[in-house]
Amino acid sequence: xxxxxxxxxxxxxxAEILGTVLAPGAKPPRPSAWSASMTFGWRAMLKIKHVPExxxxxxxxxxxxxxxxxxxxxxxxxxxxxxxxQYLLPGIMVTSVVMITMYTGVEVNKxxxxxxxxxxxxxxxxxxxxxxxYLLGDILRYxxxxxxxxxxxxxxxxxxxxxxxxxxxxILLLLGFSFAFSxxxxxxxxxxxxxxxxxxxxMLVLMPLTFLSNVYVQPATMPGWLQVFVNANPITxxxxxxxxxxxxxxxxxxxxWVLVASVLLIAVFGTLxxxxxxxx
Amino acid sequence: MPDLAIQTSGLVKVFGxxxxxxxxxxxxxxxxxxxxxxxxxxxxxTAVRMLATLLRPDGGEATVFGHDxxxxxxxVRSRVSLTGQYASVDEEMTGAENLILLGRLLGxxxxxxxxxxxxxxxxxxxxxxxxxxxxxxxxGMRRRIDIAASILNTPExxxxxxxxxxxxxxxxxxVWDIVRIVVAHGTTVLLTxxxxxxxxxxxxxxxxIDQGKLIAEGTPGELKSSVxxxxxxxxxxxxxxxxxxxxxxxxxxxxxxxxxxxxVALTARITGNGREAAAAEQASRALARLAExxxxxxxxxxxxxxxxxxxLALTDHPATEEAA
Numbered sequence: 211x212x213x214x215x216x217x218x219x220x221x222x223x224x225a226e227i228l229g230t231v232l233a234p235g236a237k238p239p240r241p242s243a244w245s246a247s248m249t250f251g252w253r254a255m256l257k258i259k260h261v262p263e264x265x266x267x268x269x270x271x272x273x274x275x276x277x278x279x280x281x282x283x284x285x286x287x288x289x290x291x292x293x294x295x296q297y298l299l300p301g302i303m304v305t306s307v308v309m310i311t312m313y314t315g316v317e318v319n320k321x322x323x324x325x326x327x328x329x330x331x332x333x334x335x336x337x338x339x340x341x342x343x344y345l346l347g348d349i350l351r352y353x354x355x356x357x358x359x360x361x362x363x364x365x366x367x368x369x370x371x372x373x374x375x376x377x378x379x380x381i382l383l384l385l386g387f388s389f390a391f392s393x394x395x396x397x398x399x400x401x402x403x404x405x406x407x408x409x410x411x412x413m414l415v416l417m418p419l420t421f422l423s424n425v426y427v428q429p430a431t432m433p434g435w436l437q438v439f440v441n442a443n444p445i446t447x448x449x450x451x452x453x454x455x456x457x458x459x460x461x462x463x464x465x466x467w468v469l470v471a472s473v474l475l476i477a478v479f480g481t482l483x484x485x486x487x488x489x490x
Numbered sequence: 491m492p493d494l495a496i497q498t499s500g501l502v503k504v505f506g507x508x509x510x511x512x513x514x515x516x517x518x519x520x521x522x523x524x525x526x527x528x529x530x531x532x533x534x535x536t537a538v539r540m541l542a543t544l545l546r547p548d549g550g551e552a553t554v555f556g557h558d559x560x561x562x563x564x565x566v567r568s569r570v571s572l573t574g575q576y577a578s579v580d581e582e583m584t585g586a587e588n589l590i591l592l593g594r595l596l597g598x599x600x601x602x603x604x605x606x607x608x609x610x611x612x613x614x615x616x617x618x619x620x621x622x623x624x625x626x627x628x629x630g631m632r633r634r635i636d637i638a639a640s641i642l643n644t645p646e647x648x649x650x651x652x653x654x655x656x657x658x659x660x661x662x663x664x665v666w667d668i669v670r671i672v673v674a675h676g677t678t679v680l681l682t683x684x685x686x687x688x689x690x691x692x693x694x695x696x697x698x699i700d701q702g703k704l705i706a707e708g709t710p711g712e713l714k715s716s717v718x719x720x721x722x723x724x725x726x727x728x729x730x731x732x733x734x735x736x737x738x739x740x741x742x743x744x745x746x747x748x749x750x751x752x753x754v755a756l757t758a759r760i761t762g763n764g765r766e767a768a769a770a771e772q773a774s775r776a777l778a779r780l781a782e783x784x785x786x787x788x789x790x791x792x793x794x795x796x797x798x799x800x801x802l803a804l805t806d807h808p809a810t811e812e813a814a
Contacts, residue, residue, distance in 0.1 A: 221615030221634070223667040225674070231606075231613045232644055232675040238597035240568070249594040253580070260582050260623060325578035329639065332542050333595050334567040489546065 243336035250343020258347065267313065268355040272306040276362050279426065287427060292367040299363040300380060300452040301425030304445060306359060307352045307388050308420060312412035314348050314392045318399030319408045331487075338484055341396050345389055352388050356381045372458030380455040383468065387448050390472035393479035400486040419445050444471050495520040495555060495647050495678040496541060502549030503536050503702075510536040512702030513550065518680060518695075520555075520646075523673050525693030525710075526682040533702035534682040535575065538649050541680070542572040554647060571640035572649045577632050578639065581625040585616050585635050588624060589642060596643050610638040614668075630661030637668055641677070648672060650681045654688060666692060690714070698804060705804050721759050722773045724780070725789040729753040735785050742776035754788070 241249070258265065279302055284291030318341070321327050330340050360368075360377055370377050395412065402408050422436065423445040429437050440446050447467045454461035496518035503511040511533040518524040528534050539545040541552055543563040551558065557565040572578065579588045586607050593603030611620045614634040619627060624635060633653065640648055650669065654662040669692055673679050683689050689696045690710045698706040698713065706713060722743070726735055732754065739747045739758045747758040758776070760769045773792050780787055 221630075221664060223615075223664055223671060224613075225671050227613045228668065228671045229675060231609050232641060232672060232677070235644070237568075237643070238599075238602070241595060241597045245597075246595060249591060252594075253583070253591055256583055256587055257580075324581070325574040325576040326580045328539075328542075328544055328572060328574050329578040329592070330595075331544055332567055332570065332572050333592075334564045335595055 240334055241336075243339060246335045246339035247342040247346065250339055251346030252343075254343055254347020255350065258350070265351070265354065268310055268351045269358050271310070272303075272355045272359045273362055275306050276302050276359050276366075280366060283426060295363060295366055295368050297453075298426065299359070299368045300456050301423075301449045303356055303359045303363075303381075304384055304449050304452055305420045305425050307355050307384055308391065308445065308448075309416055310351060310355055311348070311388050311392045312395055312409065312416060313351075314344055315395030315397075315399035315402075315408040315412060316405050317344055318396050319402065319405050322400060337487065338480070341393075341483055341487065344396065345392050348392060349385055349389060352385050353381070356384060370456040370458070372456045376456045376458045379460075380452040383455060383465070384448065384452055387444075387468055387472050390475040393476055393483055396483040397479050397486060400483060419443060424449050444468070447471070493520040493555075494518060495524075496552070496680065498537075498541070498550060498552040500550035501537065501540065501547055501552055503533075503540060503545060504548050505536075509702050511540070511547075514699065514702065514704055516697060516704065518678065520678050521673075521676060522694040523669065523679045523681055523692045525689035525696040526680065526699060527684070527686060527689045527696055528682075528699040529684060532699045534699060535651055536702075537699070538572070538651050538680065538682060542570055542649055543567055544572070568643075569646045570649065571643060571645040571647075573633075573636050573640045573651065573653060575651050575655065577624065577636050579624050579632075579635055582623060584621050584623055585611060585627070586620040588635065588639060592639050592642050606642065610642060614638045628661075629657055630664060633657060633661060633665055634668075637665070637672075641672060645677060647678045647680065650679060652682055652684065655684065662688075700804075720769050721757050721793050722776065723755065723757050723791045723793060724777075724787055725752075726754045726756075727786040727788050731785045732756065734783065735780060738779050738783050738785070739776055742779045743772060760792075 276299070279298060280291045280295050283298070284294035288294035288297060360381070370380075372379070394415070395408070398408050398411050402411065422439055423443050424440060425445070429440045429446070432440060447464050450461060451464040451468045454464060494517055496516055498514055498516045501511055501514040501516075502509065514533070514537055516537075526534050526537070536545065540547050541554060541559060543559050543566050546560060553559065554566045555569055557569075559566050579585075580591075583591070589607035589610055590600075590603045593606045594600065598606060608617075608620075611617045614637070616631060616635060616638070619631060624632060627635065637650075637653070640650075653665050653669070657665065666688075669679055669681065679692075681689070681692060693710060695708065696706075696710055696713055697704055722739075724735065724739070726732060732749065736747045736749065736756060739745075739756065743758050743760055745759050747756055749756055760772050770792060773790075777787065777790060
């Protein structure tokens with residue numbers, strides 16, 4: 211590290227120069243909740259810029275999921291992969307994005323070990339903005355994953371009846387729900403001791419939620435007791451809503467269900483997250 | 491009575507079975523450097539974290555410039571900054587990005603935040619490294635970006651938690667110079683350290699804490715005169731002369747002489763009435779007496795009292811090496 215050593219040896223703190231930066235200027239007013247959240251969002255973007263490899267899981271993973279399930283089940287379940295894709299695509303999009311939400315918890319957990327978290331917690335800012343910053347960065351990741359899946363779907367023959375508006379509407383609903391759902395992971399990220407345990411809990415929650423749903427097959431084909439679970443599963447309602455939007459026939463009942471669930475998720479897990487954040 | 495930057499009474503923090511901070515009373519005057527001296531696990535960091543609103547006290551009270559650290563946390567936060575033991579900046583981001591981020595979070599608009607960042611980088615000799623990720627910085631540079639981040643809001647009170655631990659001597663001196671300049675501009679600095687030398691050089695007053703309790707408080711001079719000004723370490727050529735040397739030193743210094751594990755070495759504490767010059771004089775007289783007696787000395791050194799010696803003197807037990 212030759213440059214590092216050079217700078218260290220030549221630096222001598224000068225009273226005049228340090229004096230100018232220490233001169234107490236007028237302190238700016240504290241930033242608004244919105245401004246602080248957006249600034250943390252900017253931080254999340256910078257981290258993506260510096261470590262672009264982390265985008266692998268929002269590009270390659272969704273691509274793999276789509277291809278795998280389309281060709282694995284397509285022939286058996288719907289006669290042909292293209293036929294099946296019309297049913298599967300909205301569901302596999304929901305599955306992939308909801309799976310990616312768990313990285314929010316991992317990120318939070320990695321950060322709290324570091325001193326920078328202490329710095330943020332000693333700032334006089336709106337407390338939830340730190341957490342919202344993570345989620346803003348994640349929304350970018352979710353958007354990328356959804357776009358990848360939509361494009362792959364279109365190439366493979368997915369033809370949404372709702373057109374572009376329907377597809378975009380479906381993605382927006384998915385992003386909104388994922389934002390709300392991620393608060394579960396910010397909570398676990400703050401609560402658990404290691405990244406590994408965050409991953410472990412995430413899989414424990416996500417596997418049943420995504421598989422025991424209407425993503426892959428019609429719930430009507432399942433035994434009655436399983437249908438009870440599947441129909442109560444928020445992922446089922448989310449998938450039904452996204453499907454209805456992409457098909458151009460919005461199901462208002464399902465949409466309301468998803469929006470109410472999102473608000474509840476934020477209210478419950480947002481509150482728990484902030485309690486943990488303040489106590490840490 | 492000058493204004494107080496920090497006042498605590500009966501401050502307590504418990505982790506499981508450990509009382510990390512156990513009824514701590516501190517009164518830190520504003521506008522000076524206040525040193526908190528203690529070994530690892532003494533409760534220094536825990537105390538600082540409570541004062542910086544990062545930890546909730548389990549008992550007692552603490553105010554910073556008259557604001558309660560729990561009930562008026564935001565008022566405290568707008569007046570303080572903390573530089574922790576580990577870099578309190580984001581290592582994956584560049585130096586400039588870190589400072590701009592903080593500037594924005596403190597309410598500066600983007601252009602002002604950029605300008606402030608550039609000024610700070612310049613003042614801390616980091617302009618060339620501005621565009622590099624902090625993880626590529628040397629230890630001294632990290633400390634500097636950390637302190638730069640801490641004074642971005644020109645805090646009224648700056649907490650420096652072991653700012654020189656792990657730094658090479660040159661970087662340590664830079665940090666000391668920076669601290670002096672910061673204080674000269676009216677910021678109160680609370681500095682924790684394990685080194686008596688550091689507290690002695692920088693602090694106007696020192697609190698010595700051990701096992702979460704305050705065991706001594708005063709100016710460096712007061713503290714040292716209670717401990718002794720230092721110790722003289724002597725290495726003899728011939729181990730057989732050690733009993734004689736012990737007697738001569740004990741007489742000349744009027745102090746207890748300790749026999750080291752090494753059969754040719756001895757150590758004697760010197761009082762010097764708290765003054766280094768007097769201590770040096772006493773030590774040279776003692777060495778002259780050894781020479782007169784015909785005892786050959788291979789090597790000797792005069793050391794400031796170490797933290798261990800301070801602890802021995804104040805608590806009758808050595809500084810314990812418990813984890814924090």
